[in-house]
Amino acid sequence: MTLTDRLPIPHAKAEVKNITCEFCIVGCGYKSYKWPAGTEGTLSDNAFGLDLSQQQFVDGLWCSERMFNTVTDRDGKHYNFMVIPDQECVVNKGQNSVRGGMMGVSTFNAASATRDRLKEPMVYRGGMQMETSWDEAIGLVAKVYKKIIDRDGADEISHKTFDHGGGGGGFENTWATGKLFHTAIDTKSASIHNRPAYNSEVHASREMGIGELNSSYYDASIADTLLIIGCNPYECQTNLFNVHMLPNLQRATVGEKQKEFEKGESAAAAKIIYVDPRRTASITNSMEAAGAENVLHLQLKPGTDITLMNALVSYIFEQGWADEDFIKNHAENFGAMYKANKISLEEAAKITELKVSDMKKAAQWIAAPKASGHRPRTSI
Ligand code: SF4
Known part of the structure; x- marks a missing residue:
């Protein structure tokens, strides 16, 4: 059997565990299946409870070669090992990205390329990296630290x-x-x-009291406007984009989604604003999903995003769209901050090289009240 032809089928007695992807903060759910090498289930009697003689769906319960490995466990026995996306996980709903979808093949296997792992500390000696003991490595680092602290102070480390x-x-x-x-x-x-x-991954936001990683994926699926600053979610947080943003962007164009949203407050497609000097695959895909009229790419001069943010805040205030109660109850020294950072769209246009009309459009999408009088749900 070559693994490119077929993979063994986990049988109903396979050990199944819920695991979380080890790679990024999206935190997609996976299931691992482990069962003794040389045994397997059948097309009709297997751990998935599916009739595998039938073609499965693209996002269905099936395993690619990259999700599979054979491992030797601590008991010295050989096992088949499979890591596939969890259909029931609310985060990824059975989807994987190229990173998470490789957890099976990247698991340690002494007979594959993954055997080349760092097992002992290495120290540079005689012109090459050589293995050493943990005791020696820790002792060496501690002595260097001590010398620096004694001579120059701890902040030099x-x-x-x-x-x-x-x-x-x-x-x-x-x-x-x-x-x-x-x-x-x-x-x-x-x-x-x-x-x-x-500092914060979102520069300056933590200093303003807004911690990063603070939004729910659900927010991305119901937002009226998504404001994406300097990131490329399709390529870098694939399942967040595919599972939560994309259906929201497709509201106007996808039948079932449209029906779902028509029961709610709004059936219009979400609008999405990208602040990014680069034209990324996220932007192209968003245009395809939501229509170009619902995507705004603010392709600013690199390094001018603070100017853009100040200009948007200033314009939103001038229009009377700011949530003054929220500011009164949750912000300190807002007046002084506003006065110091106020900038017109015209002045910001000279610095950012953006069009005034595009910045106006962004501010409208972010903050102008909806026809119902409600504030837009803007996910930043
Ligand atoms: S998006 Fe990809 S890398 Fe991130 S947690 Fe999900 S599967 Fe893993």
């Missing part, structure tokens, strides 16, 4: 650490390293994987 860890693991995953860096070494110099400092 910077640390860079991963953060997300899939499924929104975030800081829980960095609890021990956080204690080491912030308490034991006591350095103020820190940043996580993709940031220049220990």
